[in-house]
Amino acid sequence: MPGTEEYITRMIHKHSDMVLRLALASVRNMADAQDICQDVFIRLYKHQPEFSDPEHERAWLIRVTVNRSRDMLRSPWRRRVASTSPPQLPITREEDRDVVEAVLRLPAKYRMVIHLYYFESYSTSEIAEMLGSKESTVRTQLRRARDQLKTMIGGMGDEAIF
Known part of the structure; x- marks a missing residue:
């Protein structure tokens, strides 16, 4: 059931790797990617959208991740601060x-x-x-x-x- 702690936990376990990889591909910084990942699941908890199927659920998470990544890349803070280290890749x-x-x-x-x-x-x-x-x-x-x-x-x- 959307909105329950069990539901959010299941969604995090199911989709967090995908959300983190997508955010990392966009912002190229692991700390920022982790912030985006956390924010995506907070938005899921707050908005509690109803999904018609698993593909709709995944598409919603990707869309929110893309939007949050774009927001972060446009932020004034990001424009003034440059990352000094390449991202650490778990590969x-x-x-x-x-x-x-x-x-x-x-x-x-x-x-x-x-x-x-x-x-x-x-x-x-x-x-x-x-x-x-x-x-x-x-x-x-x-x-x-x-x-x-x-x-x-x-x-x-x-x-x-x-």
């Missing part, structure tokens, strides 16, 4: 770490679509709806992001990267 395989680090070096608009497409398995039309963009814009951003990743990683094909 054990070295080749996976290289790919994720390359994705994190992309501009924000490309990081978000790459993450949603490859790591969360959303289609370009679903991503466009979540981000409030046109589907053609998302496809263009994916293509440009792939081109930049190829250059960063050393000219590998799409199959080798993802």
Whole structure:
């Protein structure tokens, strides 16, 4: 039942990794990503939306995460303070770490679509709806992001990267 402690706990266990990864892909700072993750679940508790199915639930969490990430990136504090350390990535395989680090070096608009497409398995039309963009814009951003990743990683094909 939405709003209960058990429900919120279940939602946190089910979706916190996805929310944290998405926030980290956006803000590139683990402390800020953790703040966003916490804020997303506080909003879930406060608003207690009713979801029609698990996909609606997941899409709502992604939309709130995207919005909170954008808010944080636009904040005056963030503009004045620069992060001095790269994010600590909980990844054990070295080749996976290289790919994720390359994705994190992309501009924000490309990081978000790459993450949603490859790591969360959303289609370009679903991503466009979540981000409030046109589907053609998302496809263009994916293509440009792939081109930049190829250059960063050393000219590998799409199959080798993802």
